[in-house]
Amino acid sequence: MSMIRTLVITTDLEAKYDVALKEIRKKEVLWYWVDFYKATEDEIRLLGKFFHFHPLSIEDCVENVERPKIDFYDSYMFVVLHGIHQQTLEPEELDLFVNEKGIVTFHKNAIRDLNNIWLRIKKDDSLKKGPMKIMHQLTDKLVDDFFPPVYHLEDLLNQIEENNKNKSINELMKELFSIRSQLSKIRRTIIPMRDLMYRIISSNRLNEMKEEDLYFYDVYDHLLKLVEMTEANRELAADIRDSYLSYNSNRMNTIMMTLTVISSIFMPLTFIAGIYGMNFEYMPELKMKYGYYIVLGVMALIGTGMLYIFYKMGWFRFHKGPKL
Amino acid sequence: MSMIRTLVITTDLEAKYDVALKEIRKKEVLWYWVDFYKATEDEIRLLGKFFHFHPLSIEDCVENVERPKIDFYDSYMFVVLHGIHQQTLEPEELDLFVNEKGIVTFHKNAIRDLNNIWLRIKKDDSLKKGPMKIMHQLTDKLVDDFFPPVYHLEDLLNQIEENNKNKSINELMKELFSIRSQLSKIRRTIIPMRDLMYRIISSNRLNEMKEEDLYFYDVYDHLLKLVEMTEANRELAADIRDSYLSYNSNRMNTIMMTLTVISSIFMPLTFIAGIYGMNFEYMPELKMKYGYYIVLGVMALIGTGMLYIFYKMGWFRFHKGPKL
Amino acid sequence: MSMIRTLVITTDLEAKYDVALKEIRKKEVLWYWVDFYKATEDEIRLLGKFFHFHPLSIEDCVENVERPKIDFYDSYMFVVLHGIHQQTLEPEELDLFVNEKGIVTFHKNAIRDLNNIWLRIKKDDSLKKGPMKIMHQLTDKLVDDFFPPVYHLEDLLNQIEENNKNKSINELMKELFSIRSQLSKIRRTIIPMRDLMYRIISSNRLNEMKEEDLYFYDVYDHLLKLVEMTEANRELAADIRDSYLSYNSNRMNTIMMTLTVISSIFMPLTFIAGIYGMNFEYMPELKMKYGYYIVLGVMALIGTGMLYIFYKMGWFRFHKGPKL
Amino acid sequence: MSMIRTLVITTDLEAKYDVALKEIRKKEVLWYWVDFYKATEDEIRLLGKFFHFHPLSIEDCVENVERPKIDFYDSYMFVVLHGIHQQTLEPEELDLFVNEKGIVTFHKNAIRDLNNIWLRIKKDDSLKKGPMKIMHQLTDKLVDDFFPPVYHLEDLLNQIEENNKNKSINELMKELFSIRSQLSKIRRTIIPMRDLMYRIISSNRLNEMKEEDLYFYDVYDHLLKLVEMTEANRELAADIRDSYLSYNSNRMNTIMMTLTVISSIFMPLTFIAGIYGMNFEYMPELKMKYGYYIVLGVMALIGTGMLYIFYKMGWFRFHKGPKL
Amino acid sequence: MSMIRTLVITTDLEAKYDVALKEIRKKEVLWYWVDFYKATEDEIRLLGKFFHFHPLSIEDCVENVERPKIDFYDSYMFVVLHGIHQQTLEPEELDLFVNEKGIVTFHKNAIRDLNNIWLRIKKDDSLKKGPMKIMHQLTDKLVDDFFPPVYHLEDLLNQIEENNKNKSINELMKELFSIRSQLSKIRRTIIPMRDLMYRIISSNRLNEMKEEDLYFYDVYDHLLKLVEMTEANRELAADIRDSYLSYNSNRMNTIMMTLTVISSIFMPLTFIAGIYGMNFEYMPELKMKYGYYIVLGVMALIGTGMLYIFYKMGWFRFHKGPKL
């Protein structure tokens, strides 16, 4: 399923698709775009033999652990961009080799945005400006695709805060955990992308193309916004978790108080009943005419006395908060 | 309900309202102010066609996700300001296009401060100085409006700390959570505004207008103060929450100790009573003359012994804190 | 109770108190000091009319929300200093307008240090050097007054750590909370003062007065020390709180274990006693000669068996910590 | 087991192993590599006497507490690199003295990567470029060896999150603790290595060798990635721990509620049964024909009443989370 | 017990001890070292009268609150160093006045390292280089003395982690608290020392003595290492504390489950036994031949039913952790 596609813009601003690789250096070619998708070993070798790219940048193409970055080589720049998979939130790498004469894109996953631009170029003259325009368009679209997952997680968080579906705390906590770790995952892709964009804007090497700077600044704005959104949502998730924990701690208090009050009242009473349930032959109280009523009276006294003590100790107001 | 309003200051320092749009470029116009409110598609198109603003800045007008920022274009600067809605605490966007010849304001919500300045300009000569003065006034008023919500939240926090209304811990905790998240919301608007103001003050492009710098520095001061206030209040909220949690944890201890002491005393006693309540035919103790009194004596001994053990283990002093 | 005081140093280095305001610009005046205390509206207007200070700096005098800061105007500098009220720990504002010819001080609270310097100037020739010397002396004294409250809070923290008065954990926790929030309050005044002092030292505008720099560096040192002390104490307070919480959590464990062991032993035994307390007519065990002794034996077995199980499960060593 | 090995590259690019030490300064030697492994006191003295290295750098060789670093001396640079032991995760020190004429390596542990390069140099012409190439190769390989332990810990964390082996929370917590402290250990080696690499790239002294810069930038990229991975995993470990704790807190709530509900229902009932189990001679209820059934009815009423109260208080829905 | 000691190095590199103070300015003196130990008021006055040091630096000598720092005066530099008391971990101040002609040391505590250098100077020619060499030696030795306490605390932490002595959690927690606060104490001395060393290395004023720079860089390395060690150990202490807390929380769960299971089984059973222990005259069940056995059967049913319910609710597996 590997694929190398070519596209050239001729000096009379026409877009020709699928020309032979060696024709891209012809005189009438204004600039070219070559796209490597799931390249085979043989095709990868072209990067060195045909395009003469530096071994270090070719290595970075093949490896997967790279962070977004830009490296300036003598005759081209090498850029690693990271998009995001809409479901798994995993970073998706897109490698670019760019100079004034052409752009080479290299990727292992199908990238919808790249295909759209590839096809649109025919009709859209603004895209024919040159390789930097393509690089900007790719970056812009990849970054736009960060928003839907972040908005989705933000919505989930708000649902948890409302809890309209009456979920149990345990479920809410699991969801919170999952949202937090997804936000962390996204942030790990966004932050290096933001730093990359900052380097692109502030780079001297790119100073000649001042007009482009403006466009990359626009992308940078979006990344700043994204970083702020993920941070704010991570913070909100932590606050919600803390609130649930404190809610739980209060429930526990109410429960324990109920248990303690009931035990403290009935244990002594049951003990007294137990005493007069003993079968000793000689127990004078049992013979007293009003013994039973006296014991009942004592029990009532102990019960209300207990309640009074708890009341005085402030237990029944104990769900009230203190002054600090 | 959309609206475009115009206002021009003539060379003889008169303010004329509602002139036709094309008249604002006339010779006798010193500078102009055009205000777009809830602009329609058609009206938005004027930004490009009539004012020749850059597509990127027009896009930022129409979009809502923008952070406060300043962009310098060749013949004007584009500024996004964020005020705050006094009830919802949501950011309210106000976009400005400013150069020496005029200011264009663009907003989707009614902004009271803007209307006031718009009307005051007739009588107040200091406002006729030029577009930068208007920009400063708008910024100054928007920032002044951040204070009331922050003061309000500060008051709520102090009430929680006092707890004069004897609210339950659960209610206090919910309020704390809500205050914290409102403070976070405000902070997310204040911090980018502070960064924007810093960029305005330190920008080289704005250096020519040294006098204005002083005024924006004044606004920057207020924003620094606001950032400090929100940080301090967020910290206070966290401290209050921690205090309540530790208060709860101590209550739990007292409650559990009460339960344990009472259970530990009465369970063995009730067990003994149970033994002599058994109906075995041959139980010699039951026949002893002083059996009942002996058992009562043993019970008293066990009870006081238990209390003594707990006392020795330091439980009754257990609400005392340790030396660290 | 409002007051304007004047003081001039003449060219022959004499200090004259309470001269008329217009005389401070006379030739034989080397430099002057005018002090506004609880100024009335009329007196405030003098700042503009007589001294020609910029409206922005006058506004900062009248407002109370200002942070410590220094603003450089064309012919003077405006400085806002914050001292600290020894009891309430609230910041106390002192505003200064300083140039080579004089110093104007403006404050709403009586400031003891200011009075002392005002009176000492007569006898102390080193104070006659000029307005910058006065500014340094005021700063130095205000900063010296930060130390007593910080030392006091440090002492309180050490007392909490020792807990010689055998206070309850609840009381200790409340005191910790109060100390922490007082430290935060002080820090909110100290940190902007430190930043102000740093700006004074590193300012180019003040470079001419290299000798003074040395003196402000001395004040800066004290502020650095103060920041470190408050940070260290806040950290210590948090550590103490965490220690108490973990102490509490261990107590709870011991208490719950006691309850559980006792319940687990006596509940089954009481149940057995209850069985043989039932009044069924046909219960063969009750008629057995050694029934009672057999049941007692079974109970002893169950009791010791329970203890053995708990012992085997390691509960009695359970206050031992684990290997990690 | 100590060892000094020599290797020279001659001007005709041949690699000669094990030449005598004094021959490395001969004319036909392009550059040399001397490797000290577990050097004896005598051998260490050679660093000063034969190579004339500065005493400070020799001291750093012998000591073990050094952090990764680079020191520039007049005629050479001294570099301390840290690799990582694959099992213990302890840092393994490798010291380098490098100039254009040669490289001296010094280490106390066998370093596999170093041996591989030492042997490969014969066949691999790219390694014959010079000492800087060797230094890059050593750094590159040492840094590559950081990845396996980090990936291993990442896998362990994911296993804990899945908990497919049904481990107890206590076991999971111990493993979490151990993983976190191993990640901290690795991070303490990685971060100074990253800072060292940054210093190498940005150093002016190394500017002449621009080509090498590119290679060290590649290593720097890997270190940035490693730092991000360890940070992300440490954060994940903390999130997992918090999730388990909140899970535990919820379990506790369910357990306590069960206990309280059961106690609150049966304690009053048992008390009533106890009352009518008393042996008073005069207890009129006992004689009533339907007394038994009335008491049973009252008991049923109390039991269902209790359940109803708990239901009304929301306890049975109490595992539901609140709206915040 | 106060003491002023003098030491001069003559132009022929001889060290003469205890010369008269005024002789140190003689021609044949290359440079001098004067040491003030527990200086009296009179002796302190010499700093101003004889050495002409600036009042600010003299004030810093006498005060004790100073942080480590370096101040450059016109003809000398003033340095405050902090060593550490090996037992109390309190900072010990050593003040230096240094220029090319001499060094004046001032301290209130006996400093062993200083005495050693003072005595060694006679035999060790490398120490005769000049005042900067002495300053380096003092700094180097003071910093070396930071290591033993940090290593000691690190060992204590490892012992706590192992807990071979089977200490209780409470004891371990107290020790953790004490270690953490001792680490904080040390860190508060180390960090300003590191910042001071950085200032010394990067200072322009000290640029002339490039050779010395190398030596101070060596000290700086040690301080960086120390900062990293204290940070790492503080982090480890926090991790251990969190682990113990989670261990405690799990214990609590097991204990509460045991209590709840036992209570939930025996409370209903005991209640049933209580019912048939009542003394009503008309209770038909009591008369049934197999009544007793039926009740025993019902009890067995209820007991196993309860166990089955708890089993189904997963309580007996409840020590298993969840999937997240």
Ligand SMILES: [Mg+2]
């Ligand atoms: Mg790649």
Ligand SMILES: [Mg+2]
């Ligand atoms: Mg976009």
Ligand SMILES: [Mg+2]
């Ligand atoms: Mg866009």
Ligand SMILES: [Mg+2]
């Ligand atoms: Mg997950």
Ligand SMILES: [Mg+2]
């Ligand atoms: Mg960045």
Ligand SMILES: [Mg+2]
């Ligand atoms: Mg935009």
Ligand SMILES: [Mg+2]
């Ligand atoms: Mg928190």
Ligand SMILES: [Mg+2]
């Ligand atoms: Mg907009």
Ligand SMILES: [Mg+2]
């Ligand atoms: Mg304002």
Ligand SMILES: [Mg+2]
């Ligand atoms: Mg204002």
Ligand SMILES: [Mg+2]
């Ligand atoms: Mg909310």
Ligand SMILES: [Mg+2]
């Ligand atoms: Mg900022």
Ligand SMILES: [Mg+2]
């Ligand atoms: Mg102001």
Ligand SMILES: [Mg+2]
């Ligand atoms: Mg003021």
Ligand SMILES: [Mg+2]
């Ligand atoms: Mg002072």
Ligand SMILES: [Mg+2]
């Ligand atoms: Mg002083």
